[in-house]
Amino acid sequence: MKHSFTIPHKLLCLGWVGIMVAATALPLQAQRTQPAASVDDYVYWGSPATYLNNQAKVAYPLIDRMLDAYPPAKEVDKHRQMALVTLDQFLHDADYQRRTAFYTFINNRLNRVSDKMDQAMLSGVRIYKLYNSGFILKTKKTTIAIDLVPGGTTAKPFLTDSALVEIVNRCDALLVTNSDNSHANRAVAKMFVDLGKQVLAPQGLWTKLGDEVLNVGGDTTQVVKLDKMTVNVLPGHYGNTSNNIYVIDLLGCGIIAHTGAQDNDNDWTWIDRLHDQYNVDILLTKSQNTHLEAMLKGFQPRVVITSHENEMESSVDKRDSYWATQKRLKRLADLAIPNVIMTWGETYEYADSESENISSSANKVYRDGRIYIERKGTLYTPSGIKVN
Amino acid sequence: MRKYILSALLLLSLSIAAQTSGENPNADHFIYQGYLSDYKLGQASSAFNAIDDMLQTYLPGKEIPLPRELALVSLDQLLHDTDNDATEPFYTFINKRMQRVLKDLDRPVTKGLRIYKLYNDGFIIKSKKATVAIDLIPGGPNDKPFITDSIIYGIAGKCDALFISHIHADHANLNIAKSFAARGKRVIVPNGVWVGVDSLIQPIEVGGVETDIEFEELDLTLHVLPGHQDNIYNNINVVEFHGEGTVAQTGDQWNGPDLSWIVNVYKHYNIDVLMPNCWIHDMEESIRGFNPKLIITGHENELGEHSIDHREAYWVTIKKMEAMPNLNIPYVLMTWGEWYDYLK
Numbered sequence: 001m002k003h004s005f006t007i008p009h010k011l012l013c014l015g016w017v018g019i020m021v022a023a024t025a026l027p028l029q030a031q032r033t034q035p036a037a038s039v040d041d042y043v044y045w046g047s048p049a050t051y052l053n054n055q056a057k058v059a060y061p062l063i064d065r066m067l068d069a070y071p072p073a074k075e076v077d078k079h080r081q082m083a084l085v086t087l088d089q090f091l092h093d094a095d096y097q098r099r100t101a102f103y104t105f106i107n108n109r110l111n112r113v114s115d116k117m118d119q120a121m122l123s124g125v126r127i128y129k130l131y132n133s134g135f136i137l138k139t140k141k142t143t144i145a146i147d148l149v150p151g152g153t154t155a156k157p158f159l160t161d162s163a164l165v166e167i168v169n170r171c172d173a174l175l176v177t178n179s180d181n182s183h184a185n186r187a188v189a190k191m192f193v194d195l196g197k198q199v200l201a202p203q204g205l206w207t208k209l210g211d212e213v214l215n216v217g218g219d220t221t222q223v224v225k226l227d228k229m230t231v232n233v234l235p236g237h238y239g240n241t242s243n244n245i246y247v248i249d250l251l252g253c254g255i256i257a258h259t260g261a262q263d264n265d266n267d268w269t270w271i272d273r274l275h276d277q278y279n280v281d282i283l284l285t286k287s288q289n290t291h292l293e294a295m296l297k298g299f300q301p302r303v304v305i306t307s308h309e310n311e312m313e314s315s316v317d318k319r320d321s322y323w324a325t326q327k328r329l330k331r332l333a334d335l336a337i338p339n340v341i342m343t344w345g346e347t348y349e350y351a352d353s354e355s356e357n358i359s360s361s362a363n364k365v366y367r368d369g370r371i372y373i374e375r376k377g378t379l380y381t382p383s384g385i386k387v388n
Numbered sequence: 389m390r391k392y393i394l395s396a397l398l399l400l401s402l403s404i405a406a407q408t409s410g411e412n413p414n415a416d417h418f419i420y421q422g423y424l425s426d427y428k429l430g431q432a433s434s435a436f437n438a439i440d441d442m443l444q445t446y447l448p449g450k451e452i453p454l455p456r457e458l459a460l461v462s463l464d465q466l467l468h469d470t471d472n473d474a475t476e477p478f479y480t481f482i483n484k485r486m487q488r489v490l491k492d493l494d495r496p497v498t499k500g501l502r503i504y505k506l507y508n509d510g511f512i513i514k515s516k517k518a519t520v521a522i523d524l525i526p527g528g529p530n531d532k533p534f535i536t537d538s539i540i541y542g543i544a545g546k547c548d549a550l551f552i553s554h555i556h557a558d559h560a561n562l563n564i565a566k567s568f569a570a571r572g573k574r575v576i577v578p579n580g581v582w583v584g585v586d587s588l589i590q591p592i593e594v595g596g597v598e599t600d601i602e603f604e605e606l607d608l609t610l611h612v613l614p615g616h617q618d619n620i621y622n623n624i625n626v627v628e629f630h631g632e633g634t635v636a637q638t639g640d641q642w643n644g645p646d647l648s649w650i651v652n653v654y655k656h657y658n659i660d661v662l663m664p665n666c667w668i669h670d671m672e673e674s675i676r677g678f679n680p681k682l683i684i685t686g687h688e689n690e691l692g693e694h695s696i697d698h699r700e701a702y703w704v705t706i707k708k709m710e711a712m713p714n715l716n717i718p719y720v721l722m723t724w725g726e727w728y729d730y731l732k
Contacts, residue, residue, distance in 0.1 A: 037707065037710075037711050038711050039671045039672060039708045039711050039712060041707075041711065042704045042707045042708050042711065043667070044697045044698075044704075045697055045698050046697060047697055048695060048696050048697040051468070051696065051697050051701075052468070052696075055461070055464060055465060055468065055701060055703065058461060058703045058707075059458075059461045059462075059465060059703075062454065062457060062458045062461055063458065065454055066454060066455065066458050069454070078438065078441055078442065078445075079442070079455050081438050082438045082439070082441075082442050082455060082458055082459060082462065083458065085431070085434050085435045085438045085462070086435070086438075086458060086461070086462040086465065088431060088434075088435075089431060089435055089462065089465045089466065089469075090465065092427075092428075092431065288419055289417075290414055290417045290419065292417070315421075316424060316427070317420050317421055317422060317423060317424040317427050318420075318421045320419075321427075321431060323430070323431060323434035323435070324418040324419070324420075324430065325418075326434075327418045327430075327434075328417060328418050331416075
């Protein structure tokens, strides 16, 4: 059959077809050949601030990947050490607040915590480290938060509201050691109260927030029995301010102590002897402490996990670092107390001696009614003296 | 009122000064409140040690594993913080690494080339028969060079010739050049540089043209290509180690018109390893012009007088290489005191 189209008509049709093909193909082509950044995009001459922002943008994801590849353990692997000391460098940048990469890093790490909290527990206790002195303890029976704070500012929190809600939903109770805002946050406490969950707080704090708030602590030790745990509230201090030291018996899943911001010379009289009263598995304690040695000797835990490093609200010189923690603990190596250095959003699993999983179990042994620390087959007294 | 406020401010500053003067009483506990510079020193020391350890574990190669990449970025961060400039941890770090080069230079090369990276744009290339230094300098100020005299002159003492790309102090050091001449070793410098200093310190005779120089005793030929940094002569040194490989080091090549002939270098020379300044003018076209089999960049983290925006980080080099995916030429990213064995 002969086509009756005229030549101009044919051209017009071809033109339309061409336009349609081009319209379809061009975006695909653009997608395929969309230029990556060019070499010139990485020239920062005259723009030091842009340079530093982009350096942070490159570094934080590398740190993140390295930390994931080398998770917390009793022996610090050198890869992990590399990641932590690099992190210290970036977190001791006086202009960290200008680096969007910082917020991406901390938000992502803290936001991941709630997902990790969905992993079931069979034995022992899983410890989650949050911002500052914030921890979550999860056993197969219960989940509690200690000193959970969002950090940062209201406009730019480190732990976002949505992430906080997810975490609070997964917790059964909140314990707050002291009233300083690096440990206590009213909005967080209210989230627990609104969900009918128990909050243990120092005397005088949030007294009108709800019946769920139980003000504890005082001049003597107080024992509070909660569902699936017993909490011993010890009368600590931060200067002259009350600081509850919590020794939490997770009823077969481990005994965990959290010292909050403990720092008071008069309290050593009783802290020194705590190991006689409590068989602490894990001590969660502030690393930046001139009395760290005394604290460890007092509790004689099976494992110490430090806290309060890189409190971003502090000045750079006061902002503690992971490398300094490592140095401090190395100095106390003779105590033979294993340590685990964790950063934001990480977890560590601990199984106590009664649990089936003894792979991460500790090294405290009893002989003739006394406590010794076993390390590599050798016995030491808690103060680090070798026993023949 | 104003007087009172000023007095109060004065007292406050005096009290802060008093607080931060003298020795840190909590140094044993690694607590640094009020002692920022001590903190920074401690941090730098820990970081440099960790970096050195990691770089020793993950050596230079065509792939950069995560731990090595992180170590390099960590180093970038340290070296882009001017508080760490000329501090003891920095000196310890760089000298420890250069000491290893000094020791390794005694290890024979049986085949191919061993390429050592030194400070800034400094390289040493060692073959079975020759050890050649390019742009070897100690770095840093004259009164406290980055690399100690014993190490840098020890390194120089193990080299058979020195080629200098251009006169800038971050590439050329007259005392180093003289040390070569004193040992009867030739030093090739650009036209007009150090004229008459020593008969063995030899400026090429004519500027702006290609010059070939034979080193029969070393079994190599030096081809000096007439590059420029802006308007000054910048020798691009193409060193042909007969039978072992040919390397090209571009000095501070930065000149638009030179690109007209640089794009054709590959037609005249079969370059094995190109060592371009990491900020070379028109990087992609320049590299295409040499068409090497391998790229090893130089000039990252020049400390000296450069502001941090032009210190050129290792991560920036990685990004630049990633931005040229069509080059299809492998690269090895090296830092101070490292070496890489190249076989044709």
